[in-house]
Amino acid sequence: MKNNGVSEQPDVKNPPISFLKPLSRIGITSRRSLIYFGIGAIVLILFATVPFYLDVDNNYLGYYLFIVFDYIIIAQGWNLIAGYAGQISMGGNAFFGLGAYTTGIIWLRNITHTGYYFDPLVMLLSGVLPIVLAIIIGIPLLSRLRGDYFAFGTLGAGQILTVFAIKFRHITGGADGLHLPASVYTSMEPYYWVSLLMATFATAFVYFIMRSRLGLALKAIREDETSAASHGVHVLRYKIIAFAGSAFLAGLAGNLFAYYLFLVNPAAEMNLNWIIYPILMVVLGGTGTIFGPVLGAFFVGALFAYGSIYLKSTHPILTGALIILVMKFMPGGLMGLKDQIFARRKQT
Amino acid sequence: MSEWAIISQLTINSILFGSMYGIAAIGLSLIFGTMRIIFLAQGTVIIFFAYICYWLLTLLGIDPYLSILLVVPLAAAIGVGFYYGIFKEAAVLEDRNISLLIAVGLMYLMENLMMVVWKPDPRAVVTAYTSWVFRPFGTTIQFTRLMALVLAIAAAIVVFIFLKRTLMGTAVRAATEDPVSTKLMGINPNLVNAIAFAIGVGLAGTAGVGVATVYSFDPVFGFMFTLKALISLALGGIGNVWGALMGGIVLGFIESFSSYYIGGGWVDAISFGIFLLVISFMPQGLFGARGSMKKHKVKR
Numbered sequence: 001m002k003n004n005g006v007s008e009q010p011d012v013k014n015p016p017i018s019f020l021k022p023l024s025r026i027g028i029t030s031r032r033s034l035i036y037f038g039i040g041a042i043v044l045i046l047f048a049t050v051p052f053y054l055d056v057d058n059n060y061l062g063y064y065l066f067i068v069f070d071y072i073i074i075a076q077g078w079n080l081i082a083g084y085a086g087q088i089s090m091g092g093n094a095f096f097g098l099g100a101y102t103t104g105i106i107w108l109r110n111i112t113h114t115g116y117y118f119d120p121l122v123m124l125l126s127g128v129l130p131i132v133l134a135i136i137i138g139i140p141l142l143s144r145l146r147g148d149y150f151a152f153g154t155l156g157a158g159q160i161l162t163v164f165a166i167k168f169r170h171i172t173g174g175a176d177g178l179h180l181p182a183s184v185y186t187s188m189e190p191y192y193w194v195s196l197l198m199a200t201f202a203t204a205f206v207y208f209i210m211r212s213r214l215g216l217a218l219k220a221i222r223e224d225e226t227s228a229a230s231h232g233v234h235v236l237r238y239k240i241i242a243f244a245g246s247a248f249l250a251g252l253a254g255n256l257f258a259y260y261l262f263l264v265n266p267a268a269e270m271n272l273n274w275i276i277y278p279i280l281m282v283v284l285g286g287t288g289t290i291f292g293p294v295l296g297a298f299f300v301g302a303l304f305a306y307g308s309i310y311l312k313s314t315h316p317i318l319t320g321a322l323i324i325l326v327m328k329f330m331p332g333g334l335m336g337l338k339d340q341i342f343a344r345r346k347q348t
Numbered sequence: 349m350s351e352w353a354i355i356s357q358l359t360i361n362s363i364l365f366g367s368m369y370g371i372a373a374i375g376l377s378l379i380f381g382t383m384r385i386i387f388l389a390q391g392t393v394i395i396f397f398a399y400i401c402y403w404l405l406t407l408l409g410i411d412p413y414l415s416i417l418l419v420v421p422l423a424a425a426i427g428v429g430f431y432y433g434i435f436k437e438a439a440v441l442e443d444r445n446i447s448l449l450i451a452v453g454l455m456y457l458m459e460n461l462m463m464v465v466w467k468p469d470p471r472a473v474v475t476a477y478t479s480w481v482f483r484p485f486g487t488t489i490q491f492t493r494l495m496a497l498v499l500a501i502a503a504a505i506v507v508f509i510f511l512k513r514t515l516m517g518t519a520v521r522a523a524t525e526d527p528v529s530t531k532l533m534g535i536n537p538n539l540v541n542a543i544a545f546a547i548g549v550g551l552a553g554t555a556g557v558g559v560a561t562v563y564s565f566d567p568v569f570g571f572m573f574t575l576k577a578l579i580s581l582a583l584g585g586i587g588n589v590w591g592a593l594m595g596g597i598v599l600g601f602i603e604s605f606s607s608y609y610i611g612g613g614w615v616d617a618i619s620f621g622i623f624l625l626v627i628s629f630m631p632q633g634l635f636g637a638r639g640s641m642k643k644h645k646v647k648r
Contacts, residue, residue: 088445144628148386148444152578153627156620159575163617272571276452283449314464320457324434327450331441 056188068301069195075293076202077249078278083288085242086222091154094161095130095247097270099254102126104178104264130251134244142239162270177265286335364493366600367500370593372577375548377592381524382544385447389455391573397556423553427545462567472564496558579623
């Protein structure tokens with residue numbers, strides 16, 4: 001990675017350790033950040049070894065972890081545009097759906113003549129097409145709309161796309177959708193590996209974007225758009241890049257979900273839940289933090305899993321109540337809670 | 349039917365349909381005015397009161413139009429409860445998204461609560477006058493739809509008079525124009541927000557009765573209703589009672605004409621397309637004063 005000219009502010013309380021100098025390029029500048037990185041790496045290794053001592057095929061945990069990793073991907077996408085760039089997008093379902101539809105259409109129409117099932121090319125295309133869509137709808141929406149209006153604009157665009165998905169029956173299969181050949185399914189293991197890899201990639205993607213010049217520009221836009229523009233930040237261009245990045249991750253998540261469900265239709269993939277879930281996870285975890293969405297995804301995933309087992313159909317009520325309670329009592333999310341605790345410790 | 353008869357019938361339908369969107373939009377507009385959020389739970393709350401109206405009819409045998417006397421005060425009280433119960437802390441924060449997300453949580457909660465209590469299958473309120481129909485000049489007007497229009501106009505007039513003629517209404521208008529100065533004048537922002545919620549949810553109660561008598565409804569219908577109210581609000585221009593009502597009626601026109609001439613499935617795409625065009629190029633709405641809100645502030 002090239003050094004992008006962002007000079008690191010020396011951390012007074014946590015002085016840099018000399019042998020870490022080469023590592024400072026990826027953000028390890030103090031003892032505390034080294035510890036965080038270490039914990040992250042250990043947790044990642046633990047997750048990577050799960051299939052060796054746990055049968056992910058016959059254990060509910062395998063399914064749970066797959067869906068959590070999928071949530072992390074889409075949540076990091078929303079985190080990038082809303083948490084870091086400050087533009088609330090409510091069109092996540094459109095990109096998620098487009099990712100899934102891209103996978104389904106390429107597979108069923110035999111377009112790329114490759115393996116299709118966990119094929120890197122198909123997965124990449126499922127991420128790239130949402131980028132194209134994000135640029136097409138992002139230019140008019142982001143250049144004209146701000147704040148709430150941008151949220152409603154993306155919501156409207158998502159709804160229009162859902163209508164297209166239902167109406168262009170000869171391509172998308174209408175309301176019934178596309179049925180993918182489920183006979184290729186052999187084991188849950190590839191799902192686990194790929195989703196873990198993608199979730200790690202999504203987190204790293206957002207992390208490195210935020211450490212770059214681009215990330216600095218996005219934060220500046222979030223804090224004060226006018227001021228950012230007057231300091232020479234090309235506001236529209238950076239907003240579109242963030243929007244496209246978010247669409248890319250949503251498309252990847254949609255691709256994985258299509259592989260999982262073997263079904264692509266508006267009810268499954270363009271559902272309004274795909275707008276609400278990422279928002280819920282990011283906000284619960286902590287908006288604009290890198291580990292917030294990860295924590296939020298694990299928490300919400302566990303809530304849904306236990307809720308659907310023990311509470312049956314009443315569990316979405318609990319979800320709604322939880323959103324209200326979290327927002328009321330800890331608007332900073334789980335990461336905000338951590339900050340509060342540390343702040344209190346320092347005071348005493 | 350001749351072309352003219354069809355057009356006049358479509359026009360009547362548009363006005364009758366659109367008035368319901370309009371009344372929901374007035375509620376959204378008031379809450380937006382003081383809280384600066386779109387109360388996304390509005391449609392779900394409307395459906396909730398439609399169910400209450402349904403219960404009052406089936407369990408207690410109270411006529412839907414008579415039940416307005418019960419539903420609206422109840423709704424206003426629930427609105428105040430919403431504000432003091434869950435929105436009060438978030439209302440003072442600078443980050444508006446927190447309030448928006450609380451509204452999303454409320455929507456989710458109520459929608460699923462209704463799913464459990466009333467089951468997801470559609471319900472309808474059926475009374476002796478459900479099938480009454482007027483036939484002026486070769487067009488057809490259902491009695492319940494006409495009553496819904498009358499309700500909407502009556503509600504709009506009541507809200508308009510409240511905002512213009514009472515001290516509390518003046519406070520709400522003042523907070524809509526400039527929240528900071530209003531606070532400096534000694535007006536309690538919590539009270540103003542609570543009043544906006546009371547009126548907004550009260551209007552949702554009125555709309556609920558209208559919806560219950562006209563449509564068959566189910567819990568998921570609520571979010572669609574919020575979206576339509578939102579489109580109406582954007583069409584009419586935010587912060588303007590009559591604009592919101594007219595916006596609803598314009599949306600009614602767009603929906604009935606496009607579904608007749610283009611096809612039923614495309615209605616949502618067309619209305620959202622027009623919504624996008626309006627918020628992009630005429631953010632003050634079709635009926636709002638040119639460059640309202642922001643320019644106003646600068647002048648002062």
